[in-house]
Amino acid sequence: MAEMVKLFVNGQEVEVESGKNLIDALKVVGIEIPHFCYHPALGADGNCRMCLVGIEDGRPPLVPACKTPAQEGMKVQLDAEHIKKIQRDVLEFELINHPVDCPVCDQAGECALQDYYMSYSLDDSRMRVEQVTKGKKIDFGSGVVHDQERCVLCGRCVRFTRQITHTGELGIVNRTDAARVSIFPGKPLNNRYALNIVDICPVGAMTSSDFRFKQRVWFLQKDPGICHGCSKGCSIYIDHHREKYKDDVIYRFRARTNLKVNGYFICDFGRLSYAAENENRQTTATADGSAIGFDEAIELVRERLDRARKPLMLVSPDLSLEQMWAVKRIATLYGADLSGYSDSYVIDGDGDDYLINDDKAANRKGLELLDIDSSKEQFISTLQYTDLLVNFNNDLFYSGVDEELKAQLDKTQSIAVCSHQLPVFESATIALPTASYSEYGGTIVNEDYVLQRFDKALFKNEDPRDVLEITRLLGGAIIDAPHAWPGIRQSVADLADIDPETIPAEGLNLQNSEDTNVGA
């Protein structure tokens, strides 16, 4: 716990953490100091002057809040007339050449300039001369579209490419009215985190070509979630919306701040992986290639499982702990072998030293914790003699079709419980549609043993049933995710005193005993 200090804001005493700057410290207690250039991940630059506040005691009377650490006894002025005037003046300055094309600007609704104008200014423009025009809709590469006119020159994007990705593709060229953010000639943005720039740009100067004009942000429902793109398990927001007469679909993923896992950013692959949640879904149950009713399909699967002498169940390393546990239980029920074989999810050399991981499985540590064998030997040898394979959404061909394995799969009678229509499920005689990770809730453990919980975000018109529900329909005793926990706690020592309800939003590090106790 950090040390607390007492200071005064507008004469009111507040208690905040020492060491933080005023913007961050006061934000915790619900006091907003407007700012453009400061970003907690990029540090204070002190160039926008939007955050100027008054200090009443001998120090320099005006200080930038982003560069001023909270100190004991400080008397901060936020609502004095001269401070309000400064805020109005800075906003007027920013708006001199601003196009104010909010009607066509994707940022409208989540724009700092727009919000601050409404809260701190509301002045009419006094500009009587032609506005300076600059470049619009400039393709910066990596899916980032830049509008130079809307830019407030806060430099966040430039600092991001220098401090975070160390690629330095962006710079601010020229001065005063002519200043603009630019790439170097012929050298577009070229890094795997570029779309974070769209998130950190406080205005609509950086927009994403993928999200461009798709939806107005105020229609979007923003639910917290966890990216299943790789075993880092970055915290995200799932922004989704159900348009009239249509289905609930995801429009974008955004980074959700989680200092324990991903900090302030996510990779572009994860950000764009939302598209896979909307597309190519298995929506109906099929048997021998023709569509059948879901209940009928469940009956068929039960029958086959009852008849099978030596069934094999395969789980995906993306499943939640609860789902894995539920499959493990019904595997015992049917006397089936269980495997978590998923070598194809590992793409050697794809990861980096920042967020991206070689292993694209979201819950591999979960497989290990639940003691599910993921070895190739066990899977291949069991596959030789099994007479029924039930594949719970494991994409064995994640990194390309393995011909040898394919030949083997083609020979085996198999049932696929799948969320997507993938080549690996083609050989299945029965396919059951199931929910994908935005459509159920559960817990997963990332590569650093951080246990995170996420809730169901999407409610489809025809809500697909998740793996756990399907195991219940197949005769399992676990009726929902919370009911999986008594069993998990009993059999997994590392999870013995976890209550999923009390897992904090940023997750729980299972290797840190102090943390575990706090959560239990």
Added chain:
Amino acid sequence: MSIKVRTVERKGRTFLEQLYLVEVIKGMTVTLGHFFRNLLDNSRLYVRHYPEVEPEITARWRGRHRLTRHEDGSVKCVACFMCQTNCPSNCIMIEAGERHDGRSEKMPTRFDIDLLECIYCGYCVEACPMDAIRMDTGIYSVTSYSRDSMVLGLEELLETPGAFDEEEYKKGGG
């Protein structure tokens, strides 16, 4: 604030009134008087012979919607979704796309108004920052044989001309 109470004198309690019969005859005299007067001479009737005689619509009348164009013929709407956001009956459905005619950068690729759900409140017109949607077509009778044809699309909305000249419309508060 104090509340003023005013006692209203009750009527209709005399013996003759309680008999009803006298009052009924009084009432019928008035009714039949009008009936015969109008039967013999209907030129003074306060009735419009709709639909033979159409009413005169003022520029402020909120009729069926249309989408307007700039003088050079380009679509004024920039697909900002303000009208859709403001619509209380949620009957405007827009999809936006890239614009290539040199004006702004965004325009609607789909613009549907479901007239069966519309309550003709005019909030869409008020919300529009571009004066792109108006209800000045003078069309007040919106009927059809099918539900589908009550959903107007982008083309239909752009096709319909306004029924008033610009000055008159502006005077009406538009």
